[in-house]
Amino acid sequence: MLVVVLAAIAISAIGPHSVTVWLTELFWALGLLVVLLATRRKFRFSTAAYACFFVWMMLQVVGAHYTFELVPMDWLMEPLGLVRNPYDRIAHFTVGWFAFPFAELFLRKGWVKSAAFAAFFAIMTVVAMAGLWELVEWQYAVIDGGDAGAAFLGSQGDEWDAQKDILCDALGSACAGALFLLRAKKPRRRK
Numbered sequence: 001m002l003v004v005v006l007a008a009i010a011i012s013a014i015g016p017h018s019v020t021v022w023l024t025e026l027f028w029a030l031g032l033l034v035v036l037l038a039t040r041r042k043f044r045f046s047t048a049a050y051a052c053f054f055v056w057m058m059l060q061v062v063g064a065h066y067t068f069e070l071v072p073m074d075w076l077m078e079p080l081g082l083v084r085n086p087y088d089r090i091a092h093f094t095v096g097w098f099a100f101p102f103a104e105l106f107l108r109k110g111w112v113k114s115a116a117f118a119a120f121f122a123i124m125t126v127v128a129m130a131g132l133w134e135l136v137e138w139q140y141a142v143i144d145g146g147d148a149g150a151a152f153l154g155s156q157g158d159e160w161d162a163q164k165d166i167l168c169d170a171l172g173s174a175c176a177g178a179l180f181l182l183r184a185k186k187p188r189r190r191k
Contacts, residue, residue: 103180
């Protein structure tokens with residue numbers, strides 16, 4: 001997964017739509033990658049948890065290259081009759097998948113006593129992060145004041161964009177939390 005992410009980043013550097021947006025969006029993916037690499041000896045997530053991070057990083061890299069509103073999605077927009085590019089919403093849904101590794105972290109570190117509490121607090125963590133992220137987008141757009149700020153904000157004219165993005169994060173986290181609970185109930189085989 002690491003090799004694929006690094007290759008995708010290298011490819012995305014070739015003619016991005018906006019270098020400013022590319023750098024800003026990649027900052028977050030690279031930040032997560034650095035944190036995961038720096039902490040891998042202290043806490044090793046499951047392959048499923050790393051896959052949750054991987055999917056989001058890949059979507060982030062593609063969104064960085066095109067800007068989220070310009071990722072080619074005609075293949076989906078036309079059949080569904082969509083006016084707005086759904087790529088940003090899809091990416092927000094996958095941010096919700098971070099609930100799976102968070103639940104894993106909370107339970108394995110002993111910060112909570114049950115898988116149900118781990119899933120609950122992981123979902124709440126993702127929803128809180130989603131709200132904070134929308135504040136970051138808003139402030140970046142205000143500070144930049146130009147096309148890069150508008151592209152980073154990615155509202156595409158939707159006055160309820162922030163709320164819908166948070167909803168997508170919450171729905172993704174609920175799915176990830178449910179998957180974590182199903183996996184936690186599954187009996188483990190001894191090696």
